[in-house]
Amino acid sequence: MKVVIIGGGATGMGVASKIKRNNNNIEVTVIENGSYVSLGACGLPYYVGDEFKDSKKLFARSVEKFNESGIEIHLNSSIEKIDIKNKKLIVKNKEINFDKLVIATGAEAFIPSIKGLDTIDFYKLTKYEDGINLKAIVEKKEINNILIIGAGFIGMELAENLKNINKNVSIVELDSRIASKIYDEEVSDLIKNNLEQNQINLFLNNSVKEFIKKDNKIIAKLMDRDIKVDLVVVASGFRPNTRLFENTELKLSANNAIIVDDYGKTNIDYIYSGGDCCVIKNKITNNHCYSPLATVASKQAKVIANNISNINSKFYGSIQSSIIKLFDSGVARAGLTEKEAKDLNINIKTVFIKDKNHTHYLDGQSDIYLKLIKNVDTNELIGAQMYSNKNSILRFYSIATLIWNKTKLNEEIEQIDLPYSPPFSRTFDIIHIALSKIIS
Template sequence: MKIVILGGGATGMGVAAKIKRLKKDYEVLVLETGNYVSLGACGLPYFVGNEFEDKKMLFARTIEKFNESGIDVILNSKISNINFENKKMLVNSKEIVYDKLVLATGADAFIPKIKGLENIEYHKLTKYEDAEKLKELSNSNNIKNVLIVGAGFIGMELAENLINIGKNVSIVELENQISSRLYDFEISELIKNNLEDNNIKLYLGNSVKEFISKESKILARLNSEEIECDLVVIASGFKPNTESLINSELELSSNNAIIVDKFGKTNIKDVYAGGDCCVIENIITKKYCYSPLATVASKQAKVIANNICDIKSKFNGTIQSSIIKLFDKGVARAGVTENEAKLNNLNIKTVFIKDKDHTHYLKGQKDIYIKLIMNKDDNVIIGGQMYGDKDSILRFYCIATLIWNKTKITESIEQIDLPYSPPFSKTYDIIHIALSKLLV
């Protein structure tokens, strides 16, 4: 059995490693268009911000280690003429055949069409070489003012790290609130205040109309004002890396991501796909969603490998859980937002409360905020968001578990036996308070 995998990211290398553990006699070949595999892309903003210096720490395993386990890797692969019917393709002008194919081509940065963008040197942050170049520039005394286009996870994490190394940072965001698809207004406002309190200049409900190269500077013309900067980073989100597959027999979603079933199978026999190039099912809305997260990619990798090796395995979907650190605070979310619930015509009840993260007689007590969303038709919790100290935010794992298990809010759940100790919480935690308010 010969397995060919397109893409050496989290999904591709996860599938390869799992298959070789299960079926040592299977031939596994990974084709990677770049010159490395197994990059931990989530660490890139922190590498740029000098949180660590050893670039090897960004890579989970070396190619040599994969080779030792029997996995062949071809770097700098130019892949063309994929023939799904005859199970063959051209790779660097050489024909390669397969028994089963895994598409794990990942995602790339979405670059908006902005007048003058092609005339300036701009940067993105999706690959190692992006981070290496940004790190070099950011550590230069010539770079003082940085403009980031987009206030998503990458934009905010990079902004924090640039502030920490002494840069002046501005963020331009098209929406009127931060990450409106992920957070409701109450949480977005807390994020906004955090960024501004840490000297990040925000231009919300705004966009760059034109970039102009001005000697050694770059001028960005917004809706009603101009910003002069030394460095521009485009962080406007991601798009699935499927351009070469658009006119193929593969079934794609509206954003050209690959549609797969719960077993990682595409609509073509013996062709699987997973990770950032795919859409997956949201278990609450039952609709496809695009969720390019490492946690999803690694879980899909295991499912795909199991099914290729005749171990029936199912990917159960997503609640799009995420957590992000912003300076000394953390923000977490899972499930649907209030806005998303309304768009899906769900009959909901919401609570938003502020409390303290631990007992008052110990130093360092801080505010913590939580928003919960419940479907009133069945009393099932379907969404949650939390903002607080970066240590106290970890209690959100409990909320994500309740949402994942489609937990019905009852008196018993209100009394959930959470651990208590004065340095960590109050006897009646903010989670208890929020659950009790849903029952009123």
């Protein structure tokens, strides 16, 4: 059997490696239009922030290592044509046949249409070259004032990293609050305070109407003021990289993401897809959602590889768990936000509480905030968000576990035996207190 994988990102290389581990006799070819494979793109903001020097560390594994395990990789190779019916691709004028095809083309940065944006050298941060280019320019002393467009994960992480190398960082965000699709208002507000306390200039409920190049500076004309910056980074989200499939038999969703089933299979029997180019199942609603996260990609990759290798395997969906470090704090979330739940007409109860990370007598006691969202009809926890200092946030793993397992909220779960000792927790953890309140 010959498997061709389009895209050498985390998903594509994950599928390739796992197929080879399952059955070394399966031929695996990866076609990648870039000059590298297996980029750990999540590390890009930290590379720009000089947390490490060697950009090669961004790659999970080298092309040579993949080749050694029998994976054929074509770099710098764009698909010129795809012939789904006859199971073949045209790459560099050459025909490549496949028995099974895996589409793992990922996502590309969404570039908003802003007047004058094409006249300035703006930056983005999804590819390896983006990281190299952005780091090279921010290392210049004359680059001091940096404007980031978009307050999502990349925007926030990049803001912190640029601040850490002493840049003056501004974020402009169309929405009235930070990451409003990811967090509810309480947590967006905590993040806003955090960023402001760390001297990130926030322009919420705002947007750039026009960029004007003036001498060596860029003038960003916001809705209410002009700001003069040295550099602009666009971090306005992603969109699935699926242009190649737009007029094919392949079923796409409204946002052009590839639709796959629980087995990673598209509407065409011998074509699979995973990662940032496709929609996934939300485990809570069973609806499709677009959630380009590395955690999802890695799990889908395993499922796809298993099914191709005749090992029955199912992808159980995502609760869109995420965690982010923002200076000394951590923010975690999973499941639905209150807003999402309301939009779906789910009968909910919510609690939002503030407590402490550990005992009062030890140094470093600090605030934790926890929001829980319960589906009153099913009596299940369907969403949660936590904000705390960065060393306390991993307790959220417990909450993600409760949501994942659709645990019923009752006295038994309120008594969950979480480990306690003075440097880590209190006898009643904030999780106990919040569960107690949402149950009653």
